[in-house]
Amino acid sequence: MKKPYLLLLSLFAFLPNLNAKMLIVTTTVPLANITKSIAKDSAEIIPLIPPGTSPHTFYPTPETVKRTNMADLFIMNGAGLDFWAKKLVNKNKHSLTMSSFVPLIKGEDGKGYNPHIWLSVSNVKIFAAIIDSALCSIDPADSLYYNHNKLLFIKRLDSLDIAIKKRLATHKNKYIVLFHPSLIYFDREYGIKEVAIIEKSPGKEPTPREIMNIIDKVRKYKIKVLFAEPQLNSKAVKVIASETGAKLDYIDPIGNFNEDYINFLNNNFLKIEKSFNE
Known part of the structure; x- marks a missing residue:
């Protein structure tokens, strides 16, 4: 049996040094929330792009x-x-560019890559390991604390991954119409088929001919729900919904600051799954 003081020492190994909080700045809210899952209260975390603002603008x-x-x-x-x-x-000694650690999907316009890499469970598991390593390098005294949080976070990601796959296995036709190609990584991971994307590039509205093609696909694949995004103008998707009788709902690819990442991703998934049942 462990002596009481040894037990206390082992518990303290998983507690952060709250007297020396580091400052972590991320460009986006999702990266801030993912980092929060590893750093917890040992750091002040600030996203540069305010919640509700599109990173594209x-x-x-x-x-x-x-x-x-x-x-x-x-x-x-x-x-x-x-x-x-x-x-x-270039001005910061400790910096991470997360897209350099994961495989990228080509952009819809054939130029560059789709940047919505945080909407993939497998990608975020890689992010967790990279962020943990960076935190341990900056603050080695709290390495055990960061390692522990990383393992717990990855375990929760694995549980979510299993749950999503199990629920989707009950659906034969997994078709979706997206307003913007933000869910491409998520869809590829779970075999969800985008039959149409309304606005392939931010701010580039579809032409009348493109809108008619999307309307035809909505009818052909019997799409009952169209998804817009709260950060972007949804005029075109409202027109398509009106013409086809499809419902309009919102998928938020950004989420709120300090929102639990697992809950954020699961809430978006539940909306997608619900659309298959309409």
């Missing part, structure tokens, strides 16, 4: 640059989403 201010320069760790998405952050990365 954000541009840094002098305050953005100031915050980044003060950070102990700077984490950007990459793959063109936060292109403006490349200059900020």
Whole structure:
């Protein structure tokens, strides 16, 4: 049997040193929430792009640059989403570009890559390991704490992955119409087929001919729900919904700051699954 003081020492190994909080700056809210799952209360975590703002339309201010320069760790998405952050990365000693650690999917327009890499369980498991390694390098005294949090987070991701696969196995036709190609990584991971994407590039509305083609596909595949995004103008998807009688719902690919990442991804999945049952 362990002596009481040895038991206390083993417990303290998984507690952070709260007297020396590091500052972690991320470009996006999802990266902030993923990092929070590893760092917990040992760090102040700040996303540069405010919740409710599309990463595609954000541009840094002098305050953005100031915050980044003060950070102990700077984490950007990459793959063109936060292109403006490349200059900020060079000014920070400890920085991560997450797109460099995962396989990328080509963009819908044939140019560049789809940047929505955080909407993939397998990608986020890689992110967790990379962020854990960076935190341990900056703050080796709390390595056991970060390792412990990483393992718990990955275990929860594995459980979510199993649950999603089990639920989707009951659906024969997994068709979806997206407003924007934000769920491509998620869909590829779980065999969900995008029969149409309404706005392939941010701010580039579909032509009348493209809208008619999408309407035909909605009818052909008997799509009952169309998904818009709260950060982007949904005028075109409303027109298509009106013409086809499909319901309009919202998928949020960003989420809220300090929202649990697992809950965020699961909530979006439940909306998608519900659309298969309409």
